[in-house]
Amino acid sequence: MxxxxxxxxxxxxxxxxxxxxxxxxxxxxxxxxxxxxxxxxxxxxxxxxxxxxxxxxxxxxxxxxxxxxxxxxxxxxxxxxxxxxSETVSGSLGLCGFSTAASLLLPPTMRALNRQFPHMQTQTIEAEPGECYDYLLSGDADIGIVVAAPDIPAGGDDRFSHHVLIDDPLDLMVPLDHPLADRAQVTIADTVDEIWILGRPGTGYHQLVMASCAAAGFAPRIGHFADDWNTGTALVHGGFGVCVASRMSRSQDLHPVRRIPISGDNAPSRHITAVTRTGADARETVAFALKTLSVETECLMSRLGAELRD
Structure with missing residues (x-):
């Protein structure tokens, strides 16, 4: 309209x-x-x-x-x-999200939507956080799963409603024979002498680590740049340095390394949010999807935390 x-x-x-x-x-x-x-x-x-x-x-x-x-x-x-x-919910509902969310959160959410609204079509689009806002504005998606990044609209943008899902911790990835490998947890300050593998300058990943290290009182020694968790973990496996990876990522499954939780006030984490167009969260289908996403996210993070402790 x-x-x-x-x-x-x-x-x-x-x-x-x-x-x-x-x-x-x-x-x-x-x-x-x-x-x-x-x-x-x-x-x-x-x-x-x-x-x-x-x-x-x-x-x-x-x-x-x-x-x-x-x-x-x-x-x-x-x-x-x-x-x-309306006695029957029909039409379509579009969801979009960054790669980790698209693979771990959106499939179970769509299955729940299809069970609850069997006459409605659902579609997923894998998209970077900034692209999710474009899909929302264009009407190609109704819900976007985003992680805080420099190029996305702030929470004060009246065109969108933000629904906090969870904070996704970034864990330290070290080689299996690393001196820190037997630690149950570390602080970011424990990496002061390490060579780091970071995302490229300007990326949210790069800024998170730089800010965390700065708050701990040091600047990381950067040896390599890798935006993808799998690439960074592969370099760690090869002995080229340490990196952090999202708790939601499973990069250590491809490249065996030791994943260690980071504790302390300066521990880096990603803020994951569900975004809708303003007013859309009043729709039955969107509200159901948001509730499902919240439950799925909490269950996922609880399971991943338990696996890490084991």
Whole structure:
């Protein structure tokens, strides 16, 4: 019910360029540019203006999108109200999430949805956290599972509702014959003399470790960069340094290393959140999915913690 051209304008606001907005919506830049110009002509106002190599929204466009945000939330609440008058829940529900969540949390959530709403279709999209917000804005997904990252909207963005799921601890990964390997737990300060394998600068993984080490009073000695848990763990297995890996990851299954919990105030962890469009969490299907995700996440983390203690 929301004009697709308004979604295009919202994406331009989010990404700063027509090209990036078009890419996120899987349109050509010329299509997005033409549609927004057409919308501007119909409304009788200028919506975009050139700013160097980029474009920026005019005050008229900013005002328009504030109303769009309100309309979008009202539409979600209208769908929730209409659902109370329907005897059979049908339609579709889209879920998206980063790789770990997509593999561990979304399949059991979809199975629960299919049992509870047998006439409704479900779909999963594996996506990076920033992409999840694009899928929510475009309507291609209704729930996104994200981990805090520099490029995602803050909790104060009125277009989205954030539902905290859990903090995912990052465990220290060391070779099996490492001096710390027989420890039941370590602090980040215990790694002061280690060579580190970190994510590339600018990634959330890199920032988490750097901040944790800084709080412990030292800067890590970086030997290698690896964004993927499996790659980092493979390097640890090869004796090239230490790294941290998400408790939810199973990278040690592929490359035998010792996984050690990190304790103390400076222990790094990832904040995992379920995100919906504002108002969507009032819909029966979305509320059920959010509750299921919360239960599945707690059960998973409890099981992984027990396995680590054993």
């Amino acid at each position: 929301i004009d697709s051209r308004l979604t295009m304008l919202s994406m331009i606001q989010r990404h700063g360029t027509v090209t990036a907005a078009a890419h996120s919506l899987r349109y050509s830049p010329s299509t997005v540019s033409h549609q927004v110009k057409q919308l501007a002509a119909e409304l009788g106002v200028t919506l975009l203006e050139q700013h160097g190599r980029n474009v920026r929204l005019t005050p008229a466009a900013e005002a328009l999108l504030r109303h769009v945000d309100v309309m979008s939330a009202e539409w979600e609440m209208a769908l929730a109200d209409l659902g109370r008058y």
